[in-house]
């Protein structure tokens with residue numbers, strides 16, 4: 001801590017005549033901003049947190065505030081007051097206000113709290129066919145893991161944490177508020193029942209360090225966009241506690257060729273109206289094979305041809321969806337001289353008006369009904 005101390009009122013950004021609730025509000029804002037949980041491994045924030053906490057401790061206490069107003073920092077050090085020494089001491093000094101500020105609550109049951117690490121989220125994007133047939137992917141991410149040198153205790157190697165004197169190792173303290181008495185997580189040891197005398201140099205007492213983890217993810221065949229996979233126990237590890245889970249959120253890229261509807265696959269196949277009229281055979285690549293479809297003469301736009309069990313493997317059962325070839329009838333945009341002659345002959349043979357001829361159809365002919373059915 002620096003020898004020159006900043007003015008408490010300046011630290012909390014309040015007037016010198018600020019009342020109790022103003023001080024409390026100002027402190028709450030600052031404490032949330034610099035709280036160690038939010039600023040991990042940030043020494044400056046930790047210092048700031050200690051400083052604002054100290055300012056609050058003094059200014060919220062009428063007697064201490066009077067001394068401070070009159071004699072400044074020197075007046076308080078003359079009282080033997082030096083402020084909290086480490087963040088965990090801050091928790092012991094401030095007891096119930098942390099309950100209001102940070103929503104710590106009683107866990108009940110009277111036992112020491114077992115900590116569980118945070119769940120993690122990883123976004124994984126798959127190619128269309130990787131999702132269809134499944135794939136193995138190596139993913140890398142950073143997570144908090146139990147510190148090895150101190151086995152997550154936070155205490156320097158060779159030393160061990162001592163029993164917390166505030167809660168006598170139970171991890172809970174009794175708080176009296178008016179007529180009520182409630183059991184709350186011990187602020188001194190944050191519910192662990194132990195206190196560290198000498199910090200582990202590796203994790204500075206946190207018991208956890210951030211480490212890169214590489215993991216092979218087996219994505220099952222048939223997975224679809226928007227699904228999340230849970231990898232149990234691969235989240236963050238709380239010091240001497242349990243691990244959270246890792247959630248892998250799947251995004252599947254679209255295919256240029258195929259359209260997926262559940263486990264069915266659609267392929268829009270462009271076919272000339274002439275071929276559709278005469279009928280033909282077409283060879284197409286499905287997801288994993290080459291197949292020949294017979295298109296009968298007179299096939300219409302939008303008609304589908306089904307190939308059973310050539311769709312997407314089912315995620316939950318053994319089967320597969322179906323593959324559909326869907327006709328997209330096209331009209332030739334340009335005709336050669338010879339092609340034009342043939343088509344005009346076709347039109348004449350069928351009595352179809354073309355060029356400057358005018359077609360006169362009446363709704364009663366049934367033509368309109370048929371086309372809109």
Ligand SMILES: [Zn+2]
Pocket residue numbers: 164165166167168169170171172186187188189190191192193194
């Ligand atoms: Zn305790």
Ligand SMILES: [Zn+2]
Pocket residue numbers: 147148149150151152153154155200201202203204205206207208
């Ligand atoms: Zn450590």
